[in-house]
Structure formats: structure tokens, C-alpha cells
Amino acid sequence: LRVVNHDMVNAFALPGGQVIILRGLLDEANGPDEVAGVLAHEIGHVAHRDPTRLMLRAAGSAGLLSLILGDVTGGTLIAIAGDQLMQASYTRDAEANADAFAFQLMTDTGISSDGLADFFTRIAKITDGVPEFLSSHPLSADRAARAYANAELEKSSGVALTPALSASDWTELKGICGSDS
Numbered sequence: 286l287r288v289v290n291h292d293m294v295n296a297f298a299l300p301g302g303q304v305i306i307l308r309g310l311l312d313e314a315n316g317p318d319e320v321a322g323v324l325a326h327e328i329g330h331v332a333h334r335d336p337t338r339l340m341l342r343a344a345g346s347a348g349l350l351s352l353i354l355g356d357v358t359g360g361t362l363i364a365i366a367g368d369q370l371m372q373a374s375y376t377r378d379a380e381a382n383a384d385a386f387a388f389q390l391m392t393d394t395g396i397s398s399d400g401l402a403d404f405f406t407r408i409a410k411i412t413d414g415v416p417e418f419l420s421s422h423p424l425s426a427d428r429a430a431r432a433y434a435n436a437e438l439e440k441s442s443g444v445a446l447t448p449a450l451s452a453s454d455w456t457e458l459k460g461i462c463g464s465d466s
Contacts, residue, residue, distance in 0.1 A: 321396050402429045
């Protein structure tokens with residue numbers, strides 16, 4: 286796990302089990318449970334080996350499209366566009382599976398899924414204008430609804446829920462890159 290000093294609000298998993306959190310995510314998160322939810326989601330990608338699968342899938346499908354279409358003028362652009370559409374469906378499934386993993390991990394560790402739901406709700410205002418079939422992620426509003434439903438199950442099942450971090454630990458984490466926020 287690494288935190289990178291960049292203002293983009295994002296986190297991602299890389300091949301080899303690496304998870305990167307960008308400082309912008311820490312700056313924009315309303316609390317440690319939101320970051321815990323995003324981290325649990327990225328751990329889901331690592332557990333399912335999604336970064337490696339996606340890398341191999343992208344290399345294979347782009348190569349296949351190039352073979353079929355040849356390397357003529359515009360052929361590469363068509364191959365890239367076709368590859369993007371094929372990858373979008375695959376990555377939406379991978380995202381949904383990583384969400385399910387995150388919900389279970391959060392429940393198992395006693396951290397409410399409400400934080401992740403709140404995060405998805407805020408993200409929906411920015412991202413959900415893109416038609417889902419063109420996006421690499423499911424609609425954030427749908428993801429928020431699933432996270433809220435999981436939080437309700439946590440509450441109704443009597444799971445003992447505690448914050449992911451104490452207030453002082455949250456302050457330290459937010460300052461990891463030297464920012465005051």
C-alpha cells in the first residue's frame with residue numbers, strides 16, 4: 286500500500302498486489318470509513334487479480350483486433366475503440382465484484398458500509414452523466430444503493446461496528462503527504 290502525493294481523488298490496484306491511494310482521496314473523504322471502504326474495494330481487485338487479468342486481456346484483445354483489421358490507416362483507432370467497448374463490460378463486472386468483496390470485508394471487520402455508500406453518492410454527482418455501457422464502472426448511484434443496503438444488513442444483524450480509525454489517527458493519515466487538511 287502506498288500513498289502518493291497527488292490531488293486526484295482516486296485509488297487503484299496494480300499487478301503484483303500493489304494498492305495506490307492518491308492524496309486527493311484523503312483530502313476529499315469525509316472520514317476514515319470512506320477511505321476504508323475504498324481500500325477494501327481495491328483489496329478486492331487484488332484478491333481477484335483484476336489488474337493482472339485486465340492487463341493480459343487488454344494485450345490479447347488489442348493484438349487480436351490488430352490482426353483482424355490489419356495495420357492500415359485508421360485500423361489502429363478502430364482496434365482501440367473496439368477494445369475499449371469490450372473492456373468496459375469486463376471492468377464493470379470486476380468493479381461490481383470488488384464492491385461485493387469490500388462490503389463483506391467491511392462487515393467482517395466491523396466497519397460500517399455507510400461510509401462507502403456516502404462516498405459513492407458524492408461520486409455519482411460527478412460520474413453518472415456518462416452512459417453505463419461506455420463506462421468502466423457501474424453507475425455510482427447503483428453502487429451507493431448496494432452499499433447502503435449492506436449497511437442496513439450490518440445494523441439489523443447486530444454486527445458490532447466501530448470507526449476505521451480514531452480521530453487522531455485520521456488526522457495523521459490525512460497529513461501523510463504533508464497537507465494541513
